[in-house]
Amino acid sequence: MANELEFEKPVLELRKKIQELKEFTNQSDVDFTTEIEKLEARLKNLESEVYSNMKPWERVQVARHPNRPTTLDYIKQLFSDFLEMHGDRYYGDDEAIVGGIAKFNGLPVTVIGHQRGKDTKENIRRNFGCPHPEGYRKALRLMKQAEKFGRPIVCFIDTKGAYPGKAAEERGQSEAIARNLFEMAGLTVPIVCIVIGEGGSGGALALGLGDRIHMLENSTYSVISPEGAAALLWKDASQAKRAAETMKITAPDLKELGVIDEIISEVQGGAHKNVEEQAGYIKDILEKSLKELLPLDSLNLIQQRYDKYKAIGEFTVLNDLSRVN
Numbered sequence: 001m002a003n004e005l006e007f008e009k010p011v012l013e014l015r016k017k018i019q020e021l022k023e024f025t026n027q028s029d030v031d032f033t034t035e036i037e038k039l040e041a042r043l044k045n046l047e048s049e050v051y052s053n054m055k056p057w058e059r060v061q062v063a064r065h066p067n068r069p070t071t072l073d074y075i076k077q078l079f080s081d082f083l084e085m086h087g088d089r090y091y092g093d094d095e096a097i098v099g100g101i102a103k104f105n106g107l108p109v110t111v112i113g114h115q116r117g118k119d120t121k122e123n124i125r126r127n128f129g130c131p132h133p134e135g136y137r138k139a140l141r142l143m144k145q146a147e148k149f150g151r152p153i154v155c156f157i158d159t160k161g162a163y164p165g166k167a168a169e170e171r172g173q174s175e176a177i178a179r180n181l182f183e184m185a186g187l188t189v190p191i192v193c194i195v196i197g198e199g200g201s202g203g204a205l206a207l208g209l210g211d212r213i214h215m216l217e218n219s220t221y222s223v224i225s226p227e228g229a230a231a232l233l234w235k236d237a238s239q240a241k242r243a244a245e246t247m248k249i250t251a252p253d254l255k256e257l258g259v260i261d262e263i264i265s266e267v268q269g270g271a272h273k274n275v276e277e278q279a280g281y282i283k284d285i286l287e288k289s290l291k292e293l294l295p296l297d298s299l300n301l302i303q304q305r306y307d308k309y310k311a312i313g314e315f316t317v318l319n320d321l322s323r324v325n
Contacts, residue, residue: 005065007058010210011050014043051268054218056253060226062218063197067272069279071098071113071156073204074196077279078286079104079111085142087134091171094135096127096159097207097324099142101151104286110146112139112207113196131162133176140180143187152190152290155207162203175207179210184209187306188298192289194264194282195219195251196271199278211305212289213259215251216278217266221259222249258312261289 004012021032022076054062062231075082079102086093099112116129123129138302139155146153162173184191191210199208199221208221215221224232229247230239248254251263271278293301 004059005058007050007054007061011043011047011269014039014046018043047268048165056247056250057226057241058246059218059250060198060220060240063220065270065272066118068197069271070118071111071115071158071196073275074156074279074282075102075111075113077183077276078283079109082111088137088141090137091134094127094132094138095125096129096131096163097135097139099139104154104290107290108149108151110142110151110153112142112153113206114159114207116158116197127163129159130161131159131203131206132163133169133171133173136162136176136180139207140176140183143180144185147187147189149191150190152294153187153210154286154307155191155193155210157193157199157207157221157301158196158197158202159200159203160198161200162206173204177202180206181209184301185309188301190290190293190296190301191305192286192293194286195221195260196282198225200225205239209305209309211293211301211308212261214264214280214285214289215254215260216264216271217251219251220249220253221251222247249275 018036021039024030025032025036082100082102084098084100088094095113097112098115099110102109102243104112113132114129115126117123117126142154161175162168164173191212192211193208193213195204195208195213195215197216197219198204199219200216201223204221222229226240226244226247226249227237229243231237233239233243248257250281251260254260255263263287264285266281267274267277296304
């Protein structure tokens, strides 16, 4: 119950009441079967109402849930024969990004993703899923290896953002992110990106330039966190809920804007409720994406990737250069 969210309280209280009635019925001669059935029907309607009409800030809370499945959780569910690889061959290994080779339905693939911890100790070891530049260089090393051997690439995105500390800047954080974007744009193998939690700023984008970009229903993808946006816009980070409403950071918003390709349905209440079932939904969309992309030759693949990103957003081309000033 400690990890349940504020907007879920009515659902949780009703579940608790049903459970208490069931226990009382089992321990006494009084039969509350009819009352329990009525409450269960009411619970079903309440769950549908609460989880089908979630507001942006509520989706942010679900995306940040401490029990939300991570990259390694999905690797375990979706892939076989996973062999993790370490290090960037320049500085060291960054555990905020995991990656390696595996098989998806028997097909060799390269899998890369952000990785946060499940408890305080692991979060410290993995830097709370906020990569240093060596993490991005490790990811790029694996991508170039995938290109060499003709393996499609699957990227799982789940980070608040790249680590902003002095050491990361000294080792070239901005260059590492920019290099990934540059190289991913021209890779000759299919790239499928899936936002599974938070997709924050350049730290997410460094793994997010793909032929297909999908998002779990309750994930977020944005240039800055709601708290950061609120601090900039209104000088008050406590206005995060207000910022989330206006930033267009949820999967439905981004699908409408053309930033992502597909929304992956989530288990009712969030992916953390049933990781096995959630992995099944991801598997379906991954199979579909690879089926569409694998027949393409490298030139068509890159051209479609270029066209995809060119079509995002709205802009006006000025023929009269004097108007630029």
